[in-house]
Amino acid sequence: MIPPAAFFILAAVLFVLGILAFFVKKDLLTQFMAVEVMLNAGNLGFLALAKSLGKAEGQVIVLFVITVAAAEAVIGLAIIILIFRQRKTIQTDDLKDLKG
Amino acid sequence: MVWAVFLILSFLCIGSVAAMILSRNQAHNALFLVLSFSSLGGLFGLLDAPFAAAVQVLVYAGAIMVLFLFAIMMFNLRGELPARAKKARLALTAGLGAVLLAELLLAGRKLVLGSPGAAPAAGGDTTRLGHLLFSDYLYAFEITSLLILAALVGALALAGKKEGS
Amino acid sequence: MADLFWLIPLIPGASALGLVLLGAKLSRRWVAWQACSAVFLSFLLSAAAFVHLARLPPGAPGLTKTLLAWISSGPFASPIAFAFDQLTAVMALVVTGVGLLIHVYSTAYMAEDRSYARYFAHLNLFTFFMLVLVMASGLVLMFVGWEGVGLCSYLLIGFWFERPAAAKAGMKAFVVNRVGDAAFIIGILFILTNLGSSSFASINEAAVGGLLRPGLATLVAILLFVGATGKSAQIPLYVWLPDAMEGPTPVSALIHAATMVTAGVYMVCRLSGLYAASIPASTIVAWVGGATALFAATMALVQNDIKKVLAYSTISQIGYMFIGCGVGAYAAGMFHLVTHAFFKSLLFLAAGSVIHALAGEQDMRRMGGLKKHLPVTFPVFLVGALAISGVPFLSGFFSKDAILTGAFASGQYALWGAGLLGAVLTAFYMFRLVYMTFYGKERTAMEPGHSLHESPRAMTIPLVILAVFSVLVGYVGLPVFFGEKADLFGRYLVSSVKSGSHHLAVSTEGLLVLLATASALLGIALAFVFYRRTPALPSRLATRFPGVYRLLVGKYFIDEVYDAVVVRPLVRGAEKVYERFDLRVIDGALNGSAVAAGRAGKGLNFLQSGLVRDYALAFLIGAITFLGFLLL
Numbered sequence: 001m002i003p004p005a006a007f008f009i010l011a012a013v014l015f016v017l018g019i020l021a022f023f024v025k026k027d028l029l030t031q032f033m034a035v036e037v038m039l040n041a042g043n044l045g046f047l048a049l050a051k052s053l054g055k056a057e058g059q060v061i062v063l064f065v066i067t068v069a070a071a072e073a074v075i076g077l078a079i080i081i082l083i084f085r086q087r088k089t090i091q092t093d094d095l096k097d098l099k100g
Numbered sequence: 101m102v103w104a105v106f107l108i109l110s111f112l113c114i115g116s117v118a119a120m121i122l123s124r125n126q127a128h129n130a131l132f133l134v135l136s137f138s139s140l141g142g143l144f145g146l147l148d149a150p151f152a153a154a155v156q157v158l159v160y161a162g163a164i165m166v167l168f169l170f171a172i173m174m175f176n177l178r179g180e181l182p183a184r185a186k187k188a189r190l191a192l193t194a195g196l197g198a199v200l201l202a203e204l205l206l207a208g209r210k211l212v213l214g215s216p217g218a219a220p221a222a223g224g225d226t227t228r229l230g231h232l233l234f235s236d237y238l239y240a241f242e243i244t245s246l247l248i249l250a251a252l253v254g255a256l257a258l259a260g261k262k263e264g265s
Numbered sequence: 266m267a268d269l270f271w272l273i274p275l276i277p278g279a280s281a282l283g284l285v286l287l288g289a290k291l292s293r294r295w296v297a298w299q300a301c302s303a304v305f306l307s308f309l310l311s312a313a314a315f316v317h318l319a320r321l322p323p324g325a326p327g328l329t330k331t332l333l334a335w336i337s338s339g340p341f342a343s344p345i346a347f348a349f350d351q352l353t354a355v356m357a358l359v360v361t362g363v364g365l366l367i368h369v370y371s372t373a374y375m376a377e378d379r380s381y382a383r384y385f386a387h388l389n390l391f392t393f394f395m396l397v398l399v400m401a402s403g404l405v406l407m408f409v410g411w412e413g414v415g416l417c418s419y420l421l422i423g424f425w426f427e428r429p430a431a432a433k434a435g436m437k438a439f440v441v442n443r444v445g446d447a448a449f450i451i452g453i454l455f456i457l458t459n460l461g462s463s464s465f466a467s468i469n470e471a472a473v474g475g476l477l478r479p480g481l482a483t484l485v486a487i488l489l490f491v492g493a494t495g496k497s498a499q500i501p502l503y504v505w506l507p508d509a510m511e512g513p514t515p516v517s518a519l520i521h522a523a524t525m526v527t528a529g530v531y532m533v534c535r536l537s538g539l540y541a542a543s544i545p546a547s548t549i550v551a552w553v554g555g556a557t558a559l560f561a562a563t564m565a566l567v568q569n570d571i572k573k574v575l576a577y578s579t580i581s582q583i584g585y586m587f588i589g590c591g592v593g594a595y596a597a598g599m600f601h602l603v604t605h606a607f608f609k610s611l612l613f614l615a616a617g618s619v620i621h622a623l624a625g626e627q628d629m630r631r632m633g634g635l636k637k638h639l640p641v642t643f644p645v646f647l648v649g650a651l652a653i654s655g656v657p658f659l660s661g662f663f664s665k666d667a668i669l670t671g672a673f674a675s676g677q678y679a680l681w682g683a684g685l686l687g688a689v690l691t692a693f694y695m696f697r698l699v700y701m702t703f704y705g706k707e708r709t710a711m712e713p714g715h716s717l718h719e720s721p722r723a724m725t726i727p728l729v730i731l732a733v734f735s736v737l738v739g740y741v742g743l744p745v746f747f748g749e750k751a752d753l754f755g756r757y758l759v760s761s762v763k764s765g766s767h768h769l770a771v772s773t774e775g776l777l778v779l780l781a782t783a784s785a786l787l788g789i790a791l792a793f794v795f796y797r798r799t800p801a802l803p804s805r806l807a808t809r810f811p812g813v814y815r816l817l818v819g820k821y822f823i824d825e826v827y828d829a830v831v832v833r834p835l836v837r838g839a840e841k842v843y844e845r846f847d848l849r850v851i852d853g854a855l856n857g858s859a860v861a862a863g864r865a866g867k868g869l870n871f872l873q874s875g876l877v878r879d880y881a882l883a884f885l886i887g888a889i890t891f892l893g894f895l896l897l
Contacts, residue, residue, distance in 0.1 A: 002106050007147060010110050012204040016197040021121045023193040023878055030129050037117055040140055047147045056228040060237050062152045066159050067244050071251035073164045077171045078259040084175055092877050099875030196885055203892045
């Protein structure tokens, strides 16, 4: 049997990689993808915990997370499309209206 | 045997994410992520969560990432590769990432050094999952469906506009 | 009626408040009636209290009333409390009585002035504060009155504030008084820290009972006396009084002759226990008084402004009062205070009458021969001059004699001699004034159409009343050879002030009286010679002794010395402080903090880059830190 600890370490590494991806990339779309990676890392962590504690609540959470992530992806992409329509770019460096 | 599966799947997962970081083509990025999420689904299966694994592959790898691909195709950004990030920034982020990793591992040290895993409860996971969803977490379940509906309507409202408005 | 005595200060105070708030809207008639009636009521109450106290057996406590707890912290308490004993009764009568006459006089003198209501508001306010001063039961409340009369003095000296000379004179009075007040406050503080109470009763008892450390009584007495030199215009803080003549003449009469300037004498008498317990302090008081008496008299000899002569005369006469207090003859000092109040205010008001008749002329060189034009003013002025010179049977004679006898009796022969010399000078300069103003050729330069007439009745009646009192008031304090009981004044004050004891034989006293009389007559005779018989004599003397003459006319150049040694360095120092500290440090700190805030804002601007990844970086750092805290 594989100890849940291994999965947890994996989840942590995945999460940090997601963060790195977010900071490395410069276009909105890919950064959004990085957010999805982070979410999945979280899911993995939850499941590892569920396995180690023997409860099924972890899976419940994972289910909800996936659902909400789907909804969020939909809306997020819609917004990105709108931004692209207006600014003709999705480079985050060009989207700095809040500069002050 | 199981370990081999685990190792292959984890390398796939992490490797594709790393590739996604390194690649500058957005379509490639999306495809790498599809691969990553699929292997993640496999890992879910290794954790005695078959339902979650199925949902992951179906929804995440199969629906969400496809959505991303649709968006990429819509933008039609061929020929516009984003610039490289500055070295210093990379180093900073890597450092911070390392710190965070350490913290996370530290936070979960009970788990990391802890039990090999309690025995799963009887009755199979999926059955139990169903029980929980429709009893203790019914409320959340229903709200989530509303959420999906809202997202659908919202997306239509947002992106359904004609260009130029 | 006597137990309503605590209303005495409050009635003029209320009137003052009313005039301040509504004066501009009231008619002049109303203002005059209100102001004078307020003082009149206070006078009636004072008289009632006076009589009540006269009937008490000696040693009985006077009237007291506490109005308000005011300050009460720990062991130290200073309530607003009035204590009305015989000494206070005398002062109250003088303040309200003479004050009433001057109020009435002012209704005519200031009749054409623009700020009629303001004048009477200030005058009533002054009366209020002066009465608080004399009725206070302790040093702290007395100091309130002390400062208050200083304020009113400033306001009234600079009453015609559009005149730069008047404004400057007001400032000078206030600032010089402040110097004295600083010493006064330090004295009060010493008393408070050592006794825990500033009430006169406790101070006098402690001093008499030997409860104060030997040095402390002297120190406090000297400090308080320094304050008195400011308020009562003695050396070294007298310089403001001659300048104060810029104010209206009734003001000079009331404040700078009869009442405010005598506050220092009252204070010393009130604390007679303290001063009697400290020989060094009393000696200083007496000698300062004596020196001032002579010093000021010499300056009065050559002044040409009629009011300035009277001003220096006042300084000199108050010196006499301090001689009396300093040698232990407190009752004699008070006696002279009372008689001086009458004849000095008489002289001032009569001078005002002269000035009024001459449409504002104050220089005696442009007067002369006014005897026939001013049939009321002249005789009363003469009475005042005779009184102040110490001519027998008038009040000044009795009071001055009491002081000189007291000095002689306590062995201070030098002071007695100085006093005698001062009497000669006093008579001389007073009659110089009389001769130059009322006799001889008419040197006046009147505008055509302006006739030289006597003053209106509102002015002459008070003059006459004052003249009558200047004659009669002396008879309450007859010297010893009329019998022990004849000194009504001294006996009245027995409960409230310590009295020195006379141990002089009747024959010695008689000799002293003769010498005093002789000195007065000598002064008058000399004045006659100088200014009537041989009018060329003064100018010839001046050319013979130019140095002395210039020294006297230049007032010994004390003002210039003060200016160079004190005023200018202070002003320059203040300017330096302003430049170095006020502008640089304080303004710099203020402006600097504003600039710093701006710079900080600009400096932190880089955080608001508008870029999502920078904000995400902040998130990340925050999350790491938070997690770190949770783990540690």
